[in-house]
Amino acid sequence: MEYQKLFIKINNGLQEFHDLGQVADYIPELGKVNPNKFGVHLTTVDKQHFGFGDANEKFSIQSISKVLALTLAYTLEDENLFKRVGVEPSGTPFNSLFQLEADNGIPRNPFINAGAIVISDVLVSHLKNPKEDFIQFVQQVAENSEISFCERIVASEKSCGFRNMALANLMKSFGNIKNDIDEVMDFYFNLCSIEMTCQELSKTFLFLANHGVCPFTNTIILTPSKTKRINSIMQSCGFYDEAGEFSFKVGLPGKSGVGGGIVAIHPEKYSIAVWSPKLNKKGNSNKGIEFLERFTSETKISIF
Amino acid sequence: MEYQKLFIKINNGLQEFHDLGQVADYIPELGKVNPNKFGVHLTTVDKQHFGFGDANEKFSIQSISKVLALTLAYTLEDENLFKRVGVEPSGTPFNSLFQLEADNGIPRNPFINAGAIVISDVLVSHLKNPKEDFIQFVQQVAENSEISFCERIVASEKSCGFRNMALANLMKSFGNIKNDIDEVMDFYFNLCSIEMTCQELSKTFLFLANHGVCPFTNTIILTPSKTKRINSIMQSCGFYDEAGEFSFKVGLPGKSGVGGGIVAIHPEKYSIAVWSPKLNKKGNSNKGIEFLERFTSETKISIF
Amino acid sequence: MEYQKLFIKINNGLQEFHDLGQVADYIPELGKVNPNKFGVHLTTVDKQHFGFGDANEKFSIQSISKVLALTLAYTLEDENLFKRVGVEPSGTPFNSLFQLEADNGIPRNPFINAGAIVISDVLVSHLKNPKEDFIQFVQQVAENSEISFCERIVASEKSCGFRNMALANLMKSFGNIKNDIDEVMDFYFNLCSIEMTCQELSKTFLFLANHGVCPFTNTIILTPSKTKRINSIMQSCGFYDEAGEFSFKVGLPGKSGVGGGIVAIHPEKYSIAVWSPKLNKKGNSNKGIEFLERFTSETKISIF
């Protein structure tokens, strides 16, 4: 297969790539991962699969799951959702309190931590059993009932989640958190603990390349219009304060996580997931971005 | 023609659109324009033209010309250019000194004022007769030798350009302006004074929808890779701190100016220019954005 | 007595003073106070008393008690204390997260909320029964065993203390809170709930005008050097971002609270307490500052 060969070619080229990134260690549990893991998986809208390396090994997808939380919240609240969270890039690190204070407790977008905490609050308001209902939604989109939260990661994040608690309290002081902080934060820390393989991740996100419909099950997850809008938010805000750089180099909407995962979408074509745990200074997978830049350069296609 | 009909349909729908925007008045000369002007022009990569309303009336394209300055500077300096200016959205208003100070005089992107001043400095360094050479470049891209600077606008901008002078001095203090400030700012104020009609604007920017080649003359303006990257910067940064919102609503890379103009690019399809002088609070054409949102909703195609 | 006559004279002059201030209402319980209360009490280092108006009515001294917390913490940690909290004015509102983030969790001074939370943490570390031990210390300085925390105020502050919780969590994320956040914040909210009359307040703070010694009991509270330094911190930082203005107008070191109280010190002469619940926009007693400005103008003496 062409993609398969391309993965091998790019990987060969990356032998000489000196990865100066560092594995995330601010969450103790994440620091334990093998830094040399590397996996890629691409799934096309016509259901073809192309994997490479450690594509079938589970890793913590971390912030990538914020796209799924946004997806569910968007179906529940429609455009009202954006009264409580913006769609603008933040221009500052992902956990900045400064901007949140200046903006009166309205986070810039749903992918910075503050924004995902607001989305968590929305889901806690709507769902009967928030954590159970949400993981069922993810299992449905993933067409995989094994997807689950990771208790160890939850515990690890809680042990050092003081800055996230600060964000939640600040937003509560502005009235932008409606539920009990501890319940919202328990949901949030669980949200960030989901584990998937590259293959699962790529398949799960394929609906965003297919007008909101899972190609495997024909389930409608989102309307075409909302699908475009989530892709747009990923393009603008998916990589913290490196979103412009990713768009400049790779040219696809995508989302990263501090576990070293990245998922990117080529509308009407494919979804691709990469995993390499060492992060650059902006908190995005160093080798993952490099791989994707070479990939879209070689295929000579991007959304631009 | 289909686009022509669509323009009429959308325009009819906009009869009931209550435009709360305000004409830019911080530059005295801009305040004199008729606020009810409205023009649209779309040019396809296969050279078809579709105009509507005041599409053949000149207006001050203002910051839109920053894309052309970036285009020329990018061909002259290649990727080195991005050592002196970033590609990240700013997340703050277009003329903020705060961020520039925090970033040690490196502007976030080439479209905020500070970034365009750096680009002006680059062009002043490279060009023998900077203003003459640049306007010739624009005339070539536009395939129109009548395009010119507007002296009245230049004088008007200089009379109140203290904040831009502050930006230039701050960057000079960080060593990121190489030439004499007055020469650089004279170039910058001229750059912002260019006038075009919607038709001219749409035609001029068509190379960005066509892999860097002017379809009318087959002149290569940029490489395909650089073309994609400029489109990406427009997507991320083309609308000041409303870039995410434009991307969310319209889904195309584009660039606005405080004269009320917007140009947007659908790669491999068309370039579209809209003009409506009343601006929203973020400094972008209020009705222009509304029109484009309805246009991409109706055509059901965007890059996402 | 001269001071007594002066109080009457100034009060007469203030009949025409139109007090545009507002009673603090962000803490529900504080909003219930009678806004027209007005009391003054001055105690000299040679033990003379001069009262006026509602000088014997209890009110919530709020942040004024932070000086007492600092006093005790300073005796326990000496100059080491200032590794965890600065002595610089903040230049920003009293509960700003922005500056705290920029300063890596080290509060500018012990009188902004973040600084008083660090002082609370220090006391929680040192004291066996923090709340009991601290109120005993206050009772000793006040020579009054009736001084106590106010449960209603504590409950009221806790019900809306999300921003303070945000400050505490942010500092914990930087490692500048050592104890459990809930224990520290319980202490902090109690600290802010102490009630005194103007007479009690004036008498309690007299040691700061007397080289650290209570004139009534000859108890040494602080060394002369530390006493000067606390006076200096009050001068620089005692009135949030209005410290310069107070120093400019009144010329004495002092401390205010959102309950409308102010205490000011004239070293080697007297301690004066004023109470008027309506606050100006900076959160300091509006009429209280006016009274003190007229008082030091009339007496023609200040520390400058």
Place this chain on the structure above:
Amino acid sequence: MEYQKLFIKINNGLQEFHDLGQVADYIPELGKVNPNKFGVHLTTVDKQHFGFGDANEKFSIQSISKVLALTLAYTLEDENLFKRVGVEPSGTPFNSLFQLEADNGIPRNPFINAGAIVISDVLVSHLKNPKEDFIQFVQQVAENSEISFCERIVASEKSCGFRNMALANLMKSFGNIKNDIDEVMDFYFNLCSIEMTCQELSKTFLFLANHGVCPFTNTIILTPSKTKRINSIMQSCGFYDEAGEFSFKVGLPGKSGVGGGIVAIHPEKYSIAVWSPKLNKKGNSNKGIEFLERFTSETKISIF
């Protein structure tokens, strides 16, 4: 004399003080000074003189002269002056654009660069021959017709004064500079170029310790009330973002300059000038502050 002996004693103690400061080098001319110079001079309100070390050598007093500019502007505009400049400490470095932008072009106080530029603008508005008239005023206060601007320093400051030009342009954009920027900045750069010896400096500032009257000539420079207020501003704002620290350690109102000079006032007692060119990280004389801290500790008197 007691002070003379004390200077010697403190100086002996400072033999073992390891001065880690650096001579200011951002103005080329300042970088040429001998870093080991050290002078002290104290003048009492009863006209006694006490000098030590290089007390009779000229140095660039730099920002210290801002107190004299404020003094003259205050007599010309009375309290109206404070509509255009505040009296609050800035909490940020002395040349910050960020705060100035947030405060709409109103500088926090007359001693940060932006504030002194506004004061310069006020003097340019009032004085017929601004530079000549101002230096005459300084000569009168100093009772010394030799005091003058230093052309070399002016030229040196202008060659690298881009940040100050940025401040002036930013304030002009907010309407807080009334005159031509180049004229105002020429005045400002001259203001900062004045040279004095420690003896001259100490004598010149003595009126601030003597209710506004020069003890030597009995000339009234300021009213007693305005004198107190200038002392208060020095206390709050005289040492950039180290004002609280100086007040904490030394306990006297004072003003520093990047030439390594410091002048401090003990109201009704004396004026003391110190000169040591090596600066700490906040831009204040490192050894100078240490000397003054030991001096007020030894004399056991400060305003607190």
